[in-house]
Amino acid sequence: MSTQPSQHPGLNLGAPHAEAHSANEEFVFGFWVFMMSDLIIFGLLFATYVTMLGGQAGGPGPSDLFEMKSAFIETMLLLVSSFTFGMASLSLKYREDKKWLIIWLLITLVLGLAFIGHELLDFNKMFDKGGVPSRSGFLSAFFALVPLHGLHVTSACIWLLALLGQIAVYGLDTNVKVGLTRLAILWHFLDIVWIGIFSLVYLGGLA
Amino acid sequence: MSGKTLSNERAQERASELKNYIVGFILALVLTLIPFGLVAFTDISRMQLYGVIGLCALIQIIVHFRFFLHITLARNKREDLQLILFSVLILAIMCGGTLWIIFNLYTRMIPSLAL
Secondary structure, eight states, rough: OOOOOOOOOTTTOOOGGGGHHHHHHHHHHHHHHHHHHHHHHHHHHHHHHHHHTTTTTOOOHHHHHHHHHHOOOOOOHHHHHHHHHHHHHHHTTTOOOOHHHHHHHHHHHHHHHHHHHHHHHHHHHHHTTTTOTTHHHHHHHHHHHHHHHHHHHHHHHHHHHHHHHHHHHHOOOOHHHEEEEEEEEHHHHHHHHHHHHIIIIIHHHOO | OSSOOOOOHHHHHHHHHHHHHHHHHHHHHHHHHHHHHHHHHHHHHHHHHHHHHHHHHHHHHHIIIIIIIIIOGGGGHHHHHHHHHHHHHHHHHHHHHHHHHHHHHHHHHHHGGGG
């Protein structure tokens, strides 16, 4: 084989999935364009957050509100879910039992939901300490940035549920495969955004 | 583990891609543990800490792109890579400009707020 096998989560369906493979190429590129618009939104919210760090108006600051332990747990949940989604992508590509694909997807879904639940508990604790979005410019910027990421993870979980439903109804047809490869991009990408959040917001605030 | 048996070549390809994901996961794990560990258990100066956190985040982002999203220098990924690099350039101009202008305003108008 002279051609290098493509490893893109979108393009890597390979020869046995010929139809889905070619349908994927432009869908995946288009999806990358969409993800890049998301990157710009998150990037500018990061910049807004940094400019607002000084605007605490005497309210609670990062060291009063953030907890290292919960930031660490959330980071681990998201990192492991990214890995399990990778395992699901491999199961799809190498046409293993549908059972394994679904098991990996379900583990990913549970980890994603655990992340959201943990984040909501975290926000709840912040509210108890007086860290509400309307308290200061700093808190407004925080609640524009971090829950937007949580909202993305929530939508990704809903999308994953919808795909599981499609697998149940239609089996692994072209549309389902193309959907799974695009969701993989979103899922891994959200993990990258979280790297920025835990580094800049949580660790930067607690350092 | 697999329902159908794979041909030898496909099985090898699968093993190498699996290794790819595991290497990426371990690298990401280490690059997460370093900054968290430093912030939690040491008291080195704040500026050094910011440097290490930023560097680890940057490397980890590249690790995620390389091992999880498979964005490499290979020719068939060139378009995706160019799209990402162009978006990062636009983002750098917009973020850099925002920070430059706002902090300039801070220092000129409310010196006490300058960070």
